């Protein structure tokens with residue numbers, strides 16, 4: 136059956152930044168496709184509630200790990216424990232991310248460091264803990280959540296655009312080194328999806344109108360519309376796909 140190509144039954148998946156927003160919906164999607172999901176965040180009630188909700192909807196236990204993705208030592212400690220307890224994940228989704236908005240000349244060193252560490256260095260820290268085990272096993276799927284801003288800049292978010300452009304090139308660099316070991320590394324670049332991170336945008340009538348007009352689909356994305364592309368990249372259906380960046384943006388990056 137062709138649908139078995141997309142079946143993730145028995146695959147272990149870690150989704151960073153899955154206490155809410157895109158990451159949580161993506162974790163739901165992987166669990167629905169059969170994966171055993173491990174959620175992640177910095178801890179607190181949102182993560183606990185997210186794990187409970189995913190477990191309830193998929194009917195299987197759901198794990199949760201806590202660490203700050205910008206702290207290389209904490210990442211190493213937490214993932215060593217995860218691998219010892221559960222084995223090397225089959226699927227890693229590097230999704231954790233933040234946004235900071237300011238005119239370019241007002242960004243501080245701290246802003247720059249925070250954005251680059253959370254959106255770009257994190258994917259390096261997390262991936263390097265898991266891809267050696269994936270390579271040893273001969274299989275693994277790493278999916279980095281980038282953005283339309285990996286290709287198109289916009290006022291007030293220069294550090295974010297730089298971090299996402301870097302994440303796409305990290306995707307290609309990792310694919311170059313790891314594809315021969317059976318580890319596939321790809322990226323998804325979402326357009327505009329209403330989440331906590333961009334509350335300032337979807338609550339602004341003028342910005343809302345701009346997104347609607349600028350997007351050929353004439354609307355914001357629904358977060359669930361990212362699941363199909365993720366399941367494809369996480370499954371056997373994409374067995375010869377490496378180093379790609381798939382835009383899920385209602386056509387935004389195809390037009391001026």
Ligand code: NDP
Nearest residue numbers: 152153154156157176177203204231232282325328330332
């Ligand atoms: P949210 O703010 O809703 O969620 C961010 C997630 O990242 C939370 O789970 C948060 O966990 C986690 N996180 C943030 N910083 C850290 C950290 N230092 N250590 C560990 N976890 C951290 O954002 P979105 O869901 O909107 O965004 C998710 C990803 O999707 C980001 O990479 C973003 O750039 C990307 N994206 C989003 C788009 C959109 O339209 N929303 C469009 C394009 C890309 P907690 O706070 O619980 O620790």
